[in-house]
């Protein structure tokens with residue numbers, strides 16, 4: 001007799017949350033198992049994000065209001081792609097590969113010179129497998145990160161345990177779209193990534209590579225909630241997972257303490273004139289007016305002439321699509337010290 005198919009009772013995420021709360025009282029291990037259930041239950045259709053307390057216990061569904069509409073972002077495991085939308089798009093200049101693309105993999109065909117942040121230089125085939133990467137990263141998120149609400153920046157992401165410098169936090173996931181599909185309403189949730197096969201000149205990869213947009217507004221990974229700081233502790237890096245596909249990773253740039261907010265420098269183009277940054281950094285580039293004024297007064301009072309020089313670090317903007325190639329000229333600090341740093 002053929003084995004009967006497993007049957008699932010349809011449950012709501014809210015019902016699972018009450019079980020997770022009970023589980024959380026027992027131990028962090030049972031909390032982890034409960035959160036895994038919350039975010040992976042096979043009976044749940046759109047799995048919504050919950051914001052949490054500092055221990056990781058879910059409090060309530062993430063709800064946002066934009067343009068008069070309520071938005072409840074859902075969890076996405078990998079980039080999505082709508083072939084119908086891409087069919088009518090003109091082939092971009094320098095795009096390598098068949099056009100129009102028919103899958104997310106067509107757009108993210110990596111070259112071997114692109115950096116694989118999963119195995120570093122070792123090319124271990126197991127760890128470079130994309131489903132393994134997805135599972136490991138989900139496990140990391142569920143056990144080490146929490147999404148919380150802040151008074152002035154909306155939701156934000158925090159470390160629930162200490163994290164070492166150069167820890168891979170995960171992948172920024174969303175729908176892959178082109179510039180022509182972008183709207184000004186959603187631009188706060190856009191990031192860019194190179195698309196297609198790498199263009200080569202005389203066998204060497206060139207930096208002239210077209211980009212597409214990852215739209216993270218409605219469906220994404222937890223990294224969608226990571227805010228900007230002018231003195232960030234994590235950064236975007238374009239790399240590959242094995243030879244499967246090109247992805248946008250986020251990596252810590254310094255050790256992060258338990259309870260500390262995880263932040264990324266969104267770059268010099270993100271804030272428009274008049275926008276205010278609430279990162280609170282001493283050298284914030286777009287501070288609230290009152291801070292800017294008091295800082296100007298402080299500058300007049302305390303700065304010597306020789307201190308009033310251009311600060312080179314203030315000029316460095318974030319380049320989301322900066323290619324990280326494995327090459328002899330690459331500084332050591334760009335490469336992982338060892339594989340274990342990337343996996344909890």
Ligand SMILES: C[S@@+](CC[C@H](N)C(=O)[O-])C[C@H]1O[C@@H](n2cnc3c(N)ncnc32)[C@H](O)[C@@H]1O
Pocket residue numbers: 064152153154155156188189224225226227228229276277278279
């Ligand atoms: C990618 S989202 C980050 C998650 C966002 N806080 C949320 O609740 O969905 C980017 C938006 O977060 C807010 N944000 C992020 N960093 C900020 C900062 N340093 N100062 C003020 N607002 C910030 C801005 O509204 C920005 O458009």
Ligand SMILES: [Zn+2]
Pocket residue numbers: 116117118119120123124127128241242
């Ligand atoms: Zn690899």
Ligand SMILES: [Zn+2]
Pocket residue numbers: 229230231277278279280281283284285286287
């Ligand atoms: Zn700032």
